[in-house]
Amino acid sequence: MASLIGFYSLVLGVIISFIITFFSVKNFKEPIVFDKKIIHFSFLQFFLVLISFLGLIVSFVNSDFSNETVFNNSHTTKPLFYKITGTWGNHEGSLLLWLLVLTLFAVLFIIKSNKQPTRYRILTLLFQQLIILGFFIFVLKTSSPFNYIYPVPNEGLGLNPILQDPALAIHPPILYLGYVGSSIIFSSTLAAVVLNYISKEWASHIKDWVIISWIFLTLGILLGSIWAYYELGWGGFWFWDPVENVSLMPWLALTTLIHCILVLEKRLLLTSWVVILSISTFTLSMCGTFLVRSGILNSVHTFANDPERGLFILIFLFSLIFMSLFVFFFFYRENDKTDYSIFFLSKETSIIVNNWFMMYFLSVVLIGTTYPIFLEVISSEKISVGPPFYNKLIAPFLIPFLFFMAIGPKLKWVKSDLSDKIYLILFLIISLFLSIFIVQNFKIEFLLNTILITFAFYLFFITVRDFVSKKYKNLSQNLAHFGFSLFILSILFNNIFATEVITNLKVGDTFKTEKFNINFESLSQKNKQNYKSIVGKLIIENSKGSIEVMEPELRIYNQPNISTSEADIKTGFLNDKFMTINIVQNQEYFNVRYQIKPFMIWIWFSILLITSGGLISMLKKKYEN
């Protein structure tokens, strides 16, 4: 029943889509007042998709196995929470969520844009409606979440156990708010280009949307990263896995966009940059969906390998790109009010320089992610690109990047000089000595690490000084840049100071190293709602005599029959202690991994700081108004 309601409200939604398009075109030709009908129908469309989405949730909660999506992804013994979150833990449901967020943003845009020119509002909604329509057809044609199965099965196939996790339950909705948020940036940029409306006012209006999407995208990536850290048991926070890269690319474009918008708002420069970045952010978000959903990338997120879906998204994607390029080349006009004077030492220059670095990072990630796909298509040679590629190409260029991040905000718009800033040099010297002091005690590659740590400290000190100094004007920028310096420092120390032991132990065995002993004391078993839990008790005694008890867990799920390792993590202020165990089949041995990861919590915390920088800049604007 719920599935049926869901299906029909989805079909009604498509019809509404055509109606909105019709009224928008009509209203655009005679833009005297903004047609109320567009508003009403947009709201109606949002509610219809919402009902459809709720219908799917109800089917999941009731374990209605006549619905194919529910049958494929749920099970009666699954806890209620994961029945609900299972709704978007699969291909069909997550696309319905995309659609829901798309229509939500259309409605939000109507509410928030009432001070904007009528024709601009209509055109933005028209472009947005085009995207919505495309997704409607995609959902209904290739991946309807409401397919009916007969005869009705008694039991479902269950949700992949590694997705049964609180962090991953909210990861997709938050990530999608970021991904799909970029759709409204895309639509309004195209509308502004067509109407030649790109101005300082437009920049300050679109800035909010950019920052909101950016905040959600950042938080979404953070959640996924934390999840991978404790659930996949890889013991790190970023693996340069194609699926991670796919979310990093729009993030890089969006971060660049935020900075360009600032220049646009103040100086009316970089307009074409802003347009290109808006288009690429959304295109990259779509690419992400395409690569993940089409089954081209193989990973946890790939639910089904359906070439038809991939083909549809690919065609849809190319028509969007083609449309935006058409709009850009035929309608884009340089603004004649622009004052082009740029001097070498100015805020604009440093932002532009760092934009170029961001574009470089973006292309490294893009090439590393897509090259294996192209190579396989062309030569059927199968390859993979691993972390060394990214580290090697990105790490050295972080050095000038950090430097410009430190210096840039000190400079003034248009023209500036650095004569009275002796402390800038002083800080550099202090950072250099501090860095040499740290690095020389460890056997690591000296030059690159020293310079990298120096400039990370440099940014750190300069941003800290700005918090204290009375002259700082821009708290959000300061906080975000400070967060970034902390982030880079944490990553570097996390890499340099990490300790890892991997060994195979039987119950009762002791593993000895110079610094500590690991004693596998016992093993206990418990039956839970939908899995069997095996908990090991391992005692770590270090040379000073202090004792830590670690209790890593193995879960063997009933449906589907998969085991997962639940790491035991003791999070501390300075380091995390991390342990996983795994069965070696037909052997008495357990595969044990023990890691001491320094500054883990600081990595998460620094990303939150960066995000709060964005949040503050939005709140500040509200407050000033």
Next chain:
Amino acid sequence: MYGRKVKLRFFFVISILIVLILSVSLILKSLEENVVYFQSPSEIKNFAELKKKKIRIGGMVKKNSISADSNEISFIITDFKNEINVSYNGVLPNLFEEGKGVVAEGFLKDRNYFLASKILAKHDENYMPPEVKAALEEK
């Protein structure tokens, strides 16, 4: 003479081009150095000479081939035509089982012996790495 603006644009375009060419060639060069090729046990048997580069081997874990001691885990990867002995000391993924697909990354010691530094995890019980599937279909 051209105006200042035109000159400026000219230098701008030229510098962008140079930067673009440099960065693309840098990326491609390190791509060449850092890619890891995928091979099946049969392909390794047919190698004219052994490569010293890191590679990936994919296939099935042979039945009753897993053995372990405190240092390492050894097993046999097979594509049902040829097989190769693998020894590994590192973290095992949850779905490492006999009769299931596996991808190991590491270095070849000789034509019959592989030192793995990483075993790749796939999180679906029905999952078979596409490389393995292709290797199995070829036979």
